Amino acid sequence: xxESGVGRQTAGVLVEARDLRRTFDEGRVEALRGINFTINExxxxxxxxxxxxGKSTLLQLLGALDAPTAGVLHFRGNSFDLLxxxxxxxxxxxxxxFQSFHLLPTLSAIENVQIxxxxxxxxxxxxxxxxxxxxxxxxxxxxxxxxxxxxxGGERQRVAIARSLANEPALLLADEPTGNLDxxxxxxxxxxxxxxxxxxxxxxxxxxxxAAVARYARRVLQMLDGKIVADGSPARPPM
Amino acid sequence: xxxxxxICKNLLRRRTRSLLTIAGIAIGIGxxxxxxxxxxxxxxxxxxxxxxRGTDMIVTKVTSQSPIPAPFAQERVRxxxxxxxxxxxxxxxxxxxxxxxxxxxxxxxxxxxxxLWEHLKLVNGRWPANDEEPVVVLGSVAADMMNKTVGSSxxxxxxxxxxxxxxxxxxxxxNGAVIMRLPQMQRVTEQDGKVNFINLKLAPGTTQxxxxxxxxxxxxxxxxxxxxxxxxxxxxxxxxxVAKAMSWATSGIALFVGAIGVMNTVLMSVFERLHEIGILLxxxxxxxxxxxxxxxxxxxxxxxxxxxxxxxxxxxVKLLERTPLLHGKIEGEFSVFLFALALIISIGLGALGGLxxxxxxxxxxxxxxxxxx
Numbered sequence: 001x002x003e004s005g006v007g008r009q010t011a012g013v014l015v016e017a018r019d020l021r022r023t024f025d026e027g028r029v030e031a032l033r034g035i036n037f038t039i040n041e042x043x044x045x046x047x048x049x050x051x052x053x054g055k056s057t058l059l060q061l062l063g064a065l066d067a068p069t070a071g072v073l074h075f076r077g078n079s080f081d082l083l084x085x086x087x088x089x090x091x092x093x094x095x096x097x098f099q100s101f102h103l104l105p106t107l108s109a110i111e112n113v114q115i116x117x118x119x120x121x122x123x124x125x126x127x128x129x130x131x132x133x134x135x136x137x138x139x140x141x142x143x144x145x146x147x148x149x150x151x152x153g154g155e156r157q158r159v160a161i162a163r164s165l166a167n168e169p170a171l172l173l174a175d176e177p178t179g180n181l182d183x184x185x186x187x188x189x190x191x192x193x194x195x196x197x198x199x200x201x202x203x204x205x206x207x208x209x210x211a212a213v214a215r216y217a218r219r220v221l222q223m224l225d226g227k228i229v230a231d232g233s234p235a236r237p238p239m
Numbered sequence: 240x241x242x243x244x245x246i247c248k249n250l251l252r253r254r255t256r257s258l259l260t261i262a263g264i265a266i267g268i269g270x271x272x273x274x275x276x277x278x279x280x281x282x283x284x285x286x287x288x289x290x291x292r293g294t295d296m297i298v299t300k301v302t303s304q305s306p307i308p309a310p311f312a313q314e315r316v317r318x319x320x321x322x323x324x325x326x327x328x329x330x331x332x333x334x335x336x337x338x339x340x341x342x343x344x345x346x347x348x349x350x351x352x353x354x355l356w357e358h359l360k361l362v363n364g365r366w367p368a369n370d371e372e373p374v375v376v377l378g379s380v381a382a383d384m385m386n387k388t389v390g391s392s393x394x395x396x397x398x399x400x401x402x403x404x405x406x407x408x409x410x411x412x413x414n415g416a417v418i419m420r421l422p423q424m425q426r427v428t429e430q431d432g433k434v435n436f437i438n439l440k441l442a443p444g445t446t447q448x449x450x451x452x453x454x455x456x457x458x459x460x461x462x463x464x465x466x467x468x469x470x471x472x473x474x475x476x477x478x479x480x481v482a483k484a485m486s487w488a489t490s491g492i493a494l495f496v497g498a499i500g501v502m503n504t505v506l507m508s509v510f511e512r513l514h515e516i517g518i519l520l521x522x523x524x525x526x527x528x529x530x531x532x533x534x535x536x537x538x539x540x541x542x543x544x545x546x547x548x549x550x551x552x553x554x555x556v557k558l559l560e561r562t563p564l565l566h567g568k569i570e571g572e573f574s575v576f577l578f579a580l581a582l583i584i585s586i587g588l589g590a591l592g593g594l595x596x597x598x599x600x601x602x603x604x605x606x607x608x609x610x611x612x
Contacts, residue, residue: 065521065606091523102518102609106248111240116522124241163522 013077014171014203015039015062020071022057027069031057033226034071039205041170044197046214046234047207049223055207056175058223062205063094063173091119095164097193099176101156103148109135109159110144116166134162138192154185161192165200172197174206178213190216211235242528246535253508257540260504264544264588265551267490267497272552272581273559274486276571281482282473283572284411289469291358291410294438296450297472298457301465307334310433315461319437322460324445324453329353330434332424338417339394341385345416346395348424354440359413364389364404370422374403378414380567393417398427411570439466494588497544501592505537509600516600517608526601533597534590541589542582549581 020035031054039045047055060066061073064086073080075093090096103112113131122130135144138158148156157177164172174193178186194216197204206217214220215234222230250257289297298319299308316330332348349355351370359376367374375395377387382405387393393400400419408414425431441450450468457466473479509516516529556571 060606063521065609085525087520087523087525089523090521091525094523096521098609102514102521104515104518106252107240107245111244114240115519115524118242118528119523119525128240167523 012040013038014041014043014075016072016074016077017061018072018074020058020061020073021069022054022061022066023069030226032061032068035226035228037221037228037231039203041203042201043219044194044204044217045206046217046220047205047223048209048211048214048220050209052225053223054226055209055223059173059175059205059207062171063096064089088119091116092167093170095166095169095172097157097160097164097172097174097177099179101148101153101160101180103156103159103163105148108145108147109140109151109162112148112159113162113166116163120167130166131162134165135159137165137196138162152185153181154188157181157185157189158192161189161196165196170203172202172204174204176208176210177206178208178210186213242532243535246532246539249508249512249532249536250539256504256507260500260540261544261547263500264497264541264585265547267493267588268545268548268581268585269551269555270493270548271490271584272549272573272577273555273571274490275580276552276556276573276577277569278479278483278486279574279577280411280570280572282476282479284570285473285476285479286469288410288412289438289472291408291413292355292438293357293440294355294469295441295445296439296453296466296468298437298439298461298464298466299435301463308435310430310435311464313432313434315464316434316437318460319439319457322453322456324441324449325439326442327354327440329355329438329440330421331355331436331438332421332428332430332434333436334424334428336395336428339385341381344381344385345412346424347413347416347418348421348428348434349418350421355438359406359408359418361404361406364402366404367420367423368403370420372403372420373398373400373423375400375417375419375423376404376406377402378416378418379405379407380411380414381417383567384415396427398423411567414567494584498588498592501537501540501589502595504540505533505593505596506599508536509533509596513600513603513608514610516603517605517610520603520605521609529603530597530601533600534593537593537596538586538589541585541587541592544588545582545585548585549578552581 016038017035020032021030022032023030035058047058049055057066061068064080104115107115110128110131113134114127117127117130132144135141138161140155140158140162143151143155148159151159177193178189181189190213193204193206206213208214217234220232220234221228300311310332313330316328319325319328329350331350334346335343336346338344356366362379364376366376375393377385382388385393387402389402389405391402393402395417421434425433454466457464467475519529520526553573559565560569560571
C-alpha cells in the first residue's frame with residue numbers, strides 16, 4: 001500500500017479515511033479524533049451519533065467542504081489533496097442534501113434544480129429538460145414553477161434531493177435530511193432516498209441522530225466524541 | 240434558466256434598493272452627459288464661429304492663452320495676403336465688453352467688404368454703410384438680451400452707437416455678439432491701427448501638408464505669431480479649457496459618489512446573501528462564477544443607471560437651452576461618442592463598485608458561509 005495516494009486503486013472502494021482528524025479553535029476543540037473507515041461504491045451508510053459527536057464535520061470532509069487537520073482521505077484511490085479543483089469535485093461527484101434544504105428562495109423549484117448544472121457543459125434547454133425529469137422522479141412534476149416558500153417542508157426537501165442528483169453524482173451526502181420534517185414527511189423522504197439509492201446504484205451517506213433514519217441504511221457507523229465506536233448493521237427495533 | 244436570469248432575479252429581489260442605486264448612478268452619469276455636452280457644445284460653437292465665416296486659419300500673436308489675444312499692427316494682414324494658398328486675409332479686432340446692464344458681450348470690429356460678413360443673415364434693418372458711420376449690428380440673441388431693436392442706441396465704452404440692423408448666424412457666439420466696422424471698434428477701444436485676429440481663407444483643395452507649410456511660413460515671416468486652424472483655436476482657448484476642466488471635475492465628483500453608492504448596495508446585498516453564496520459554493524459553483532455573478536449584478540446596475548442618466552442629462556440640457564435666462568447662450572452637443580462614453584463610464588462605475596463585494600463574496604469558505612442564516 002503506497003502512502004502517496006496517487007493512482008492507488010482499490011476495487012470497489014469509493015472513500016477511504018485513515019486516522020482522520022479535524023480540530024478547531026487552534027487545536028483546543030477536537031471534532032474528529034482519528035477516524036478510520038472505507039465506504040464502497042453503491043453502499044448506503046448512515047453515520048449516527050448524538051449532537052457534537054463529529055458526524056456533520058465528517059460529512060463536510062467527505063463532501064470536500066472542509067479539509068482535515070491531519071490524516072488521509074481518499075476518493076477512488078486518490079487523495080483529496082490531489083483531486084485539484086474542489087469546486088469541480090463537489091459539482092460533478094458529490095450531491096448534497098441539507099437539513100434546512102438550502103434552496104434559493106427567489107428561484108422556482110425547476111430553477112433551483114438547475115443551479116448545479118451550470119458547472120456542466122449543458123445548454124439551457126438541456127438543463128431544463130434534466131431538471132424537469134428529476135422533479136418528476138421525486139414526485140414534484142406539478143410543482144415545477146413553485147417558489148420554495150410556496151412548498152411544504154417535505155416538498156422542499158424533494159426539490160433539494162432533485163438538485164443533489166442534478167449532475168449525476170457518485171456520492172450523495174445527506175445531513176439530517178429529515179431533521180426539519182414531521183414524521184410522515186420524514187418517512188416519505190427516507191423511502192424516496194432509499195429508492196433513488198437502490199435504483200441508481202449510487203453511494204449514499206446519511207448523517208443522523210435518529211435511529212429510525214439510520215435503520216434505512218445497510219450499514220451504520222456509530223460516532224461518539226469524534227470517534228467511530230461501532231461499525232455494523234443497523235440495530236433493529238425491539239419487536 | 241440562464242446565468243443572466245439569476246442575476247436579474249437577484250437584482251429584482253430588493254427592487255427599491257436597486258432602483259435607488261440606479262437613480263444615484265443616473266444622477267452621476269446625467270451630470271457627465273449634461274456637462275460634457277455643454278462643454279463640447281461651447282467648443283463647437285467657437286469652431287463654428289470660424290467655419291461659418293469661411294475661415295480656414297486664424298493668426299494671432301502668441302501671448303497668453305487668453306480668449307482675447309493681444310492687439311498688433313494691422314499691416315500684418317497685408318503681409319499674409321502675399322503668402323501661397325491664401326485667397327483672402329481679413330483683420331479683426333475683438334473684445335469682451337460690458338454693455339449697459341447686460342453682462343459681458345463679444346464685440347467685433349470687422350473690415351468692410353470681406354468674406355467675414357458673407358455668412359450673416361440680416362433679419363431686420365441694414366448693414367453699416369461706411370467706416371465713419373457710428374452704427375452697430377446686433378446678433379438676435381444679443382438684441383433680445385439687451386432688449387434693443389433697430390433704431391435704438393447702445394452705449395459701448397465711451398461711444399454711443401445706433402443699431403442699424405439685427406442678424407442671425409449659425410454660430411452661437413455670433414448670435415450673442417455686437418459687430419461694427421473695424422475703424423469704429425479701433426476708435427472705441429483706443430486701438431487705432433490694430434487688430435488681434437487675422438482670418439485667412441485658403442484656396443479650395445489646400446492639402447493638410449500645404450497647411451502645415453503655410454503654418455511654418457507664417458511662423459518664419461512673422462516672429463511671435465502663430466497660425467491655428469479653427470478647431471485648434473477652440474482647443475487652445477482658455478475659456479473652453481476651463482469649461483471642460485470644470486465639467487470633468489464636477490462629473491468626477493458625481494461619479495465618485497455614484498461608485499460609492501454602487502459599492503454600498505452591492506456589499507449589502509452580498510452580506511445579506513452570504514448563506515446563499517455558501518449554498519452555491521457547496522453545490523459546486525466555482526469562486527470565479529460567484530465573482531462574475533456579483534460583478535455582473537453591479538455592472539447591470541451601472542448600465543441601467545447609465546441609460547437613465549443619458550436620458551436625464553439630455554433632457555436637462557434641452558430644458559436649460561429653452562429657459563429664458565440661458566436661451567441662445569448654451570448649446571449642448573450630443574453625439575454617439577458622448578453616449579458611448581457615458582455607457583463605458585457607467586459600466587466602469589458598476590465594475591469598480593462591485594469589485595470589492597464580488598471578491599469578498601467569492602472568497603467565502605463554503606462551510607462558513609452555510610452557517611449564516
